Amino acid sequence: MPNQLAVRLGLQRGQTQPGFRLDVTLELGPGLNVLFGPSGSGKTTILSAIAGLLRPDSGRITLAGETLFDAEAGVDLAPNRRRVALVFQSLALFPHLDALGNVAYGLPGKSSRSERRERAHAWLTRMRAAHLARRYPSSFSGGEAQRVALARALASEPRALLLDEPFSALDHTMVRELSAELVEHVNSLALPVVLVTHDRTLARELGREVTLLRAGRVERVGPASEVLAERE
Amino acid sequence: MIDLEPLLLSFEVAALATCLASVLGVAIAGLLASPRVWGRELIDAAVTAPMVLPPTVLGYYLLVLLGRESAIGHAFEALTGTSIVFSRGGAVVAAMIGALPLISKAARAALESVDLRLVGAARTLGASRFRAFFTVSLPLCRRGILAGVMLGFARALGDFGVTLMVAGNIPGQTRTASLAIYDAVLSGRDGDATLLSLIMTAFSMTVLIGVGLLTRQRQDGF
Numbered sequence: 001m002p003n004q005l006a007v008r009l010g011l012q013r014g015q016t017q018p019g020f021r022l023d024v025t026l027e028l029g030p031g032l033n034v035l036f037g038p039s040g041s042g043k044t045t046i047l048s049a050i051a052g053l054l055r056p057d058s059g060r061i062t063l064a065g066e067t068l069f070d071a072e073a074g075v076d077l078a079p080n081r082r083r084v085a086l087v088f089q090s091l092a093l094f095p096h097l098d099a100l101g102n103v104a105y106g107l108p109g110k111s112s113r114s115e116r117r118e119r120a121h122a123w124l125t126r127m128r129a130a131h132l133a134r135r136y137p138s139s140f141s142g143g144e145a146q147r148v149a150l151a152r153a154l155a156s157e158p159r160a161l162l163l164d165e166p167f168s169a170l171d172h173t174m175v176r177e178l179s180a181e182l183v184e185h186v187n188s189l190a191l192p193v194v195l196v197t198h199d200r201t202l203a204r205e206l207g208r209e210v211t212l213l214r215a216g217r218v219e220r221v222g223p224a225s226e227v228l229a230e231r232e
Numbered sequence: 233m234i235d236l237e238p239l240l241l242s243f244e245v246a247a248l249a250t251c252l253a254s255v256l257g258v259a260i261a262g263l264l265a266s267p268r269v270w271g272r273e274l275i276d277a278a279v280t281a282p283m284v285l286p287p288t289v290l291g292y293y294l295l296v297l298l299g300r301e302s303a304i305g306h307a308f309e310a311l312t313g314t315s316i317v318f319s320r321g322g323a324v325v326a327a328m329i330g331a332l333p334l335i336s337k338a339a340r341a342a343l344e345s346v347d348l349r350l351v352g353a354a355r356t357l358g359a360s361r362f363r364a365f366f367t368v369s370l371p372l373c374r375r376g377i378l379a380g381v382m383l384g385f386a387r388a389l390g391d392f393g394v395t396l397m398v399a400g401n402i403p404g405q406t407r408t409a410s411l412a413i414y415d416a417v418l419s420g421r422d423g424d425a426t427l428l429s430l431i432m433t434a435f436s437m438t439v440l441i442g443v444g445l446l447t448r449q450r451q452d453g454f
Contacts, residue, residue, distance in 0.1 A: 053352045079355035092353040096371045105367075106357030156357045 003030045005160050005192040009049050009059035009069075011042075011216075022046070022056075022216040028160075028192045032183065034207030035196040036228065041213040043196035044089070047162045050194070051086040052079035063159055063192075085158035089165040091149040093137040099124060099148045100133045106156030120155060127151040128181075142169040146178060154185070161186075163195040167202065179206055204228050235424075237404060238412035239431065245320065245408055246388035249327035250335075253388070254381050256328075257335030262365060264336070265343035276340070280333045282394075290329060291397020298325065298398070322399035323406045330391045331384030338380025342373030379443045386439040390432060 004027065011022035022042045026035075037043050048054035050061055052068065055076060061069040063084065068077045085106070094102050104120035111119075124130045129147040137145060146167065153161055166182070167175040179202065186193045197203050203210055203224060210227045212219045220227055260279055264272050282290055298305045298316045309315050316322050346369050354364040370377070392410040399406035401415070409428050416425040 048352075051352070051356045053355065078360075079352070080358045080360055082356070083358070084356060086353070086356045088349050088353060090347075090349055092347070092349040094350060094353075094368060105354065105359070108358060152357065 003064050003159070003191055004028070004062075005050070005064075005194070006062045007046070007050060007059075009046070009056040009061065011045065011049070011056050020216060024213070024216070024218050026211065026218065028194055030190050030192055032186050032206060033192060033194045034203050034210045034224070035194065035213055036198070036200070036203040036207075036210050037196070037213030038198055040215075041198075042216040043198075043213060044164055046213075047086060047164050047194065047196060050160070050162060051084050052077060052082050053086070083157070083159045084162060085153035085156050085160070086162040087149050087153050087164065087166060089168055091145050093140075093145060093149055093152070095137050098134050098136050099129065099140075099151075102137070102148055103152045103155045106152060108157050120151075123151040123155040124148070126185075127154075143174045143178060146170065150182070150185075154189075158191065160191055161189075161193045163193065165197055165199075166195060168197075168199070175202060176205075182206075200228055235412070238407050238409045239428065241323075241404070241407065242389050242409040245323045245327050246331075246385055249324045249388040250331055250381060250385040252324070253328045253331040253335050253384050254377075257332050257380070257384070258339045258370075258377060260332075260336045261339030261343055262369075264340045276336075279336050282329045283333050287393020288397060291326070291394045294322075294325060294329070294394065294398045298322070317398055318400045318402065318406070320399070320405055323395050323408060326394035326398045327388035327391045329394060331388040334387055335377075335380040335384040338383065339373070339377045342376025342380075343369055345376070346372050375446055379446045382439050382443050382446070386436050389435065 007024065007026040007028065009022065009024060020040070020042070022045055024042070024046060026033075026046075035043055035046070045054065049056045049069070056069065056071065058071045059069070060067065060071065063082070067073070067075050068082050068084070069075060094105065097105065100117055100120050103123050104116045107116050107119055121130065121133060124133055124147075127147045127150055129144060129151060132140065132144055132148060137148070140148065146169075150166075167178055170178065183206065195206065207224045209222065210224045211221045212227050257279075260275065263269050264276055269275075295317060296302065298308075300306070300309060300315045300317065305316055308321075314321065316325060350368055350372070351364050354368045355361070359367065389408075390410055391408070392414070395406065395408060396411060401407050401411050407415070409432055413425050413428045413432075416422070416428065
């Protein structure tokens with residue numbers, strides 16, 4: 001299966017709450033996959049496990065046929081060898097590097113400094129953030145930081161892109177603008193993009209199909225209109 | 233006219249000791265700040281012990297460990313032709329032992345304050361553990377580490393007890409400023425003692441003020 005992200009994972013100990021257990025199976029295809037759930041439902045934990053920043057107790061994660069993690073076989077690929085880009089909710093832009101430096105950080109392959117900066121600049125341009133190139137993250141607005149973080153993630157040429165509560169710090173018009181752009185980019189990429197959110201409006205706008213998570217389990221998978229309509 | 237040689241020697245010994253202690257201290261701090269290393273608190277305690285142990289105890293250990301009859305001392309002498317103890321090398325080791333805990337403690341605290349998500353982001357962008365350490369963690373705690381290095385230098389400059397035990401009091405070789413002050417007091421040269429003491433105090437105060445400014449800016453910055 002090309003570009004399929006298959007995730008089955010279990011976690012006994014809770015990261016924040018005691019007694020929290022995670023037990024999910026997800027089939028994530030190319031394009032946008034929306035995971036929706038309240039805070040504490042395990043969304044961030046799932047993304048961390050896929051990226052390799054957190055080791056699950058059990059399960060198996062494969063991406064485009066390659067095993068990233070397999071508890072039984074003892075496979076646990078280091079995060080830097082997974083080619084899975086994670087955009088944190090906090091964005092985690094490097095404060096000591098300008099936008100260009102941030103984007104250039106993850107560029108694959110060996111090339112000269114000037115060539116890397118050129119390639120990084122091209123990514124910033126694509127994200128409509130070229131004017132930020134020489135500026136540092138502390139001076140970015142929420143929307144600007146979001147654009148640079150996305151450019152940095154895509155520049156690393158990932159095989160899967162994980163977005164943890166994107167746009168959570170933005171006002172609604174900015175969310176609309178950026179999410180429309182995101183959908184455009186995602187459609188041109190042909191790689192699994194996993195977006196987790198607890199924002200019902202965003203989930204409804206983005207996802208044709210939505211996975212509903214609750215207390216560490218998949219409660220249901222279905223069309224956004226059905227899954228999101230029936231609660232609260 | 234007062235003999236400035238001990239003062240210059242002190243700076244030379246302290247500079248060398250601080251360089252060694254910085255590399256070692258940051259490496260140890262890197263180990264201590266990573267959650268997977270076993271026995272972290274034991275290593276930390278061992279590095280910190282020089283702050284609380286009597287100089288005689290430390291000096292004695294170093295003599296046993298590095299003395300001419302020891303394996304390390306023997307190998308060093310075979311390679312370089314000079315012994316570590318009762319030479320300038322001994323003074324450097326003594327000063328380094330004093331500086332090490334200050335540097336490694338400051339570096340550990342600084343490294344542990346780095347947002348782990350930044351390191352995580354670096355890793356998912358393809359950086360190895362090493363690259364993430366050198367390109368993200370270290371640059372982000374340069375102020376904290378620099379403050380530790382400055383404190384370590386000031387501490388290295390003032391070592392007395394361990395230097396006396398391990399390096400002796402050889403004029404031009406191991407008689408640093410603090411040993412020269414001791415000599416001056418014993419032989420009644422109060423003027424020399426006063427002047428050297430004032431110079432040492434002025435320098436230490438300057439360093440401490442610098443460290444204070446450095447750590448305060450860190451809280452205001454980013």
